[in-house]
Amino acid sequence: MKAIWNDTILADSCDTIVVEGNHYFPGDSINNEFFTPSDTRTACPWKGNAIYYDITVEGKTISDAAWSYPEPSEAATRIRGYVAFWKGISVGP
Numbered sequence: 001m002k003a004i005w006n007d008t009i010l011a012d013s014c015d016t017i018v019v020e021g022n023h024y025f026p027g028d029s030i031n032n033e034f035f036t037p038s039d040t041r042t043a044c045p046w047k048g049n050a051i052y053y054d055i056t057v058e059g060k061t062i063s064d065a066a067w068s069y070p071e072p073s074e075a076a077t078r079i080r081g082y083v084a085f086w087k088g089i090s091v092g093p
Contacts, residue, residue, distance in 0.1 A: 001025070004090045005065070006057040010034055017079055019047075023091050024082035027068075040064045047076040055089070062087050 001023050003011040013029035040052040040063075048071060052064040065087040072080050085091055 001091060001093060003066075003085045005055060005062065005088065006060055008034065008057045010055060010057075010066075010085070010089065011083065017082060019076070019079060019084075022084040022086070024079045024084045027081040027083060030083050035066065038064050042067075044069075044076075046073060047079070048073040053083070062089070065089055 001013060001016045002009055003025060009031065011025040011030045013025050016023040016025050034055050034057055035053040036056060038052045038054045042050045044050065048069050050067045050069050053066040054061055054063050055065045066083050066085050068083045069076060069079055070081070
């Protein structure tokens with residue numbers, strides 16, 4: 001699977017985990033140069049607290065376009081350190 005935006009590969013992995021329709025990419029498959037932590041935080045009743053990232057490619061930025069659960073609940077431990085995408089990021093083979 002690949003996560004692509006602005007003709008740039010943000011993440012690439014054969015080992016994504018699908019949760020609630022979202023592909024979670026392993027942390028080591030992410031091209032960190034495009035990610036900046038944002039101040040946004042949300043809470044999921046069963047996954048725990050999420051942190052968000054802004055993505056910037058060639059001077060264009062999408063706010064809060066990726067998220068992760070660095071300390072997920074016990075029910076979601078398999079996505080610890082994984083990152084998922086939305087807001088116009090194309091995810092597919």
